[in-house]
Amino acid sequence: xxxxxxxxxxxxxxxxxxxxxxxxxxxxxxxxxxxxxxxxxxxxxxxxxxxxxxxxxxxxxxxxxxxxxxxxxxxxxxxxxxxxxxxxxxxxxxxxxxxxxxxxxxxxxxxxxxxxxxxxxxxxxxxxxxxxxxxxxxxxxxxxxxxxxxxxxxxxxxxxxxxxxxxxxxxxxxxxxxxxxxxxxxxxxxxxxxxxxxxxxxxxxxxxxxxxxxxxxxxxxxxxxxxxxxxxxxxxxxxxxxxxxxxxxxxxxxxxxxxxxxxxxxxxxxxxxxxxxxxxxxxxxxxxxxxxxxxxxxxxxxxxxxxxxxxxxxxxxxxxxxxxxxxxxxxxxxxxxxxxx
Numbered sequence: 001x002x003x004x005x006x007x008x009x010x011x012x013x014x015x016x017x018x019x020x021x022x023x024x025x026x027x028x029x030x031x032x033x034x035x036x037x038x039x040x041x042x043x044x045x046x047x048x049x050x051x052x053x054x055x056x057x058x059x060x061x062x063x064x065x066x067x068x069x070x071x072x073x074x075x076x077x078x079x080x081x082x083x084x085x086x087x088x089x090x091x092x093x094x095x096x097x098x099x100x101x102x103x104x105x106x107x108x109x110x111x112x113x114x115x116x117x118x119x120x121x122x123x124x125x126x127x128x129x130x131x132x133x134x135x136x137x138x139x140x141x142x143x144x145x146x147x148x149x150x151x152x153x154x155x156x157x158x159x160x161x162x163x164x165x166x167x168x169x170x171x172x173x174x175x176x177x178x179x180x181x182x183x184x185x186x187x188x189x190x191x192x193x194x195x196x197x198x199x200x201x202x203x204x205x206x207x208x209x210x211x212x213x214x215x216x217x218x219x220x221x222x223x224x225x226x227x228x229x230x231x232x233x234x235x236x237x238x239x240x241x242x243x244x245x246x247x248x249x250x251x252x253x254x255x256x257x258x259x260x261x262x263x264x265x266x267x268x269x270x271x272x273x274x275x276x277x278x279x280x281x282x283x284x285x286x287x288x289x290x291x292x293x294x295x296x297x298x299x300x301x302x303x304x305x306x307x308x309x310x311x312x313x314x315x316x317x318x319x320x321x322x323x324x325x326x327x328x329x330x331x332x333x334x335x336x337x338x339x340x341x
Contacts (some may be wrong), residue, residue, distance in 0.1 A: 001104050001172065008297060016320050017136075019162060019185050024166075025204065028162075028166060028169065028170075028194065028208050029207065029208055031156060031157075031160065031162075031170060031182075031208075031285065032169075032170065032173045032208035032209070032211045032212040033211050033212065033215050033281075034156070035149075035156055035170060035177060035212050036152050036173065036176075036177045036180075036211060036212035036213060036214065036215030036216040036219075037215045037216070037218075037219055038152055038177075039148075039149040039152055039153075039173075039174050039176075039177025039180075039181060039212065039216045040177060040180075040181040040215065040216035040217070040219025040220050041178075041219055042122070042145075042148055042152060042177075042178065043148075043178055043181035043182045043219075043220060044181070044214070044220070045126070045314045046126050046129070046141060046144065046145060046148060046182075047141070047201075047224075048125065049127070049130040049134075050129075050130045050133050050141065051134075052130075052134075052135050053130050053131055053133075053134030053135065053285055054133070054134040054135075054301065056134070056258065057079055057134055057135050057136070058071060058079070059071075060265065061301035062186075062305075063298050063305070064297075064300060064301065064304035065305055065306070066296065066303045068157075068245070068293070068297040068300060069297065070083065070143050070330040071318060073294055076082070076136075076293050076294055076297070077287070077290040077291065077293070077294055078163075078287075078290060079135045079136045079259040079290060079293075080135055080136040080137055080287070080289040080290045080293070080334070080339075081283040081284070081286045081287050081290060082135055082155060082283075083131050083132055083134070083135025083136065083283075083286065083339075084132075084137075084282040084283030084284075084285075084286040084337065084338075084339065085283045086128075086131050086283075087128045087131050087132055087272070087282060087338070087339060087340060088278065088279035088280070088281070088282030088283055088338055089279040090127070090128050091124075091128055091279070091282075091338060091340065092277070092279035092338075093279070093280045094124055095118070095120060095121055095124045095125075096121070097118075097121060097124045098121055098124045098128055098147070099335075099338045099339070099340050100131075100143075100335050100338075100340065101139070101142075101143030101144070101335060101340075101341060102125060102129075102143040102146055102147030102340070103143050103146050103147070103196065104150075105117075105147060106145065106146060106147055106150040106171065106175060106197060107196065107197065107277055109150070109154070110168050110171055110172075110197055110198070114164040114167060114168065115154055115157065115164065115168040115171040115232055116154060116158065116167070117150060117154035117155070117171065118151070119151065119154075119155040119158075121147065121148075122148050122151040122152050122155065123341065125144055125147050125151065126144070126148055127147050128340040129141065129144035129341050131340075132334070132339040132340045132341045133301050133341050134301070135220050136293055136300045136301060137286065137289065137291070137297045137301070137334040137339040137340075137341055138289055138292075138300070138301070138303070138327065138330035138331045138333075138334045139301075139302065139323065139331055139334050139335065139339060139341025140301075140303070140304075140341060141182060141302060141341070142179070142182070143341065144341060145178035145181075145182050146175045146178055146179065146192075147180075148173045148174075148175070148178055149155070149173075149174035149177045149178030150172070150174045150175045150178075150197070151174070152171065152174045152177075153170040153171045153172070153173050153174025153175070153177075153212075154167065154171045154172075154174070157170040159220075160263070168198060169198070169204075169205055169208055170208075171197065171211075172193040172194070172197040172198045172205070172209060173192045173193070173208055173209055173211075173212035173213075174212070175189075175192065175196075175197050176189035176190050176192065176193035176209045176212050176213040176216070176222060177189065177212045177213060177215070177216035178191050178216070179193075179213075180212075180213040180214075180216040180217045180220065181216040181217060181219055181220030182219055182220065183228075184217065184221060184224060184226065184227070184228055185217075185228075185272070186210075186213040186216075186217040187213075187215055189209075189213040189217075190206070190209045190210055190213045192314075193209050193213075194206065194241035213275055214267045224340075230304075230307060230308065230311060231308070231311070232311060233296045233311060233312065233313075256324060256328075259328070260328045260331075260332070262329070263328055263329070263332050264332040264335060264336070266332075266333075267333060267335075267336040268334045268335065268336045270336070271285060271336040271337060271338075278338050279338075281337065281338060282337050282338040282339065284337075285333060285336065285337035285338075286333075286334065286337050286339065288333050288337075289330055289333055289337075290336055292326065292329070292330050293330075296322075296323065296326050296330075298323055298326075298327070299323075299326060299327050299330040302341075303327065306323070
């Protein structure tokens, strides 16, 4: 029955296209726009689900550091593991590709499978990532929204039986839509999809991505408002000599990024060597994240409250330096444990 319904829906789609005498490029632009709208609503739904789970876990989704300080120590310790008890079996039995941050899985699908992603990934990734983040896993929603949007684009392309090259473009459209709607950043969504997912700057590729990203941004601004993801305090350059520290900051940031990647891969390899079932391993290893939250509540979840606090100058310098390795370790453990985010 589902196959018959899909066939009838496809026949109706082809009939409309033929009746209106639409060429292939126009059809792709229409599909990209639809993916952008649905991708925008997917980002909104993903955010609302995180808020719902976080509210259940700690009593709210704003002023997270204050909410955590009011919780008993054993709740803070066990919350990530409770999330792991839910996430671990779901990932192990229903979708191994939904663990981790999701971007490598999308890149693999484009490079090796012509953009084909199982439709179930969209729903499963949404839920397991929301649970991981909402219960304190030290990860964010950037990677998941890319995989959610990409799986939406792939599902549309497979349903409409587009060519393999067009399918890859639609996967990238979904990724761009997710980034654009989540962070109110249409240009960033397009550039991310072009540079990371496709690596193709052709006009026939860029135009659908732009359409998808713009439509998703409209949906995102309708729900989140026109404000940027982070409010940056006003700053002006007082002297040309101030450029020097920024150069050093860029070099240091690059070095920290390399260390972070190496740490993540090291802990993932180390976790793979632990000879127990993955769905049992996930809650056990997430206990370590719970221990870290006891002493450094700033690593709870995506850390957006902490970023805002830093931007407003509300954290002393030595705590800032300490948070860097602690957050790297907490995020790496969360992903190595099999969490999704």
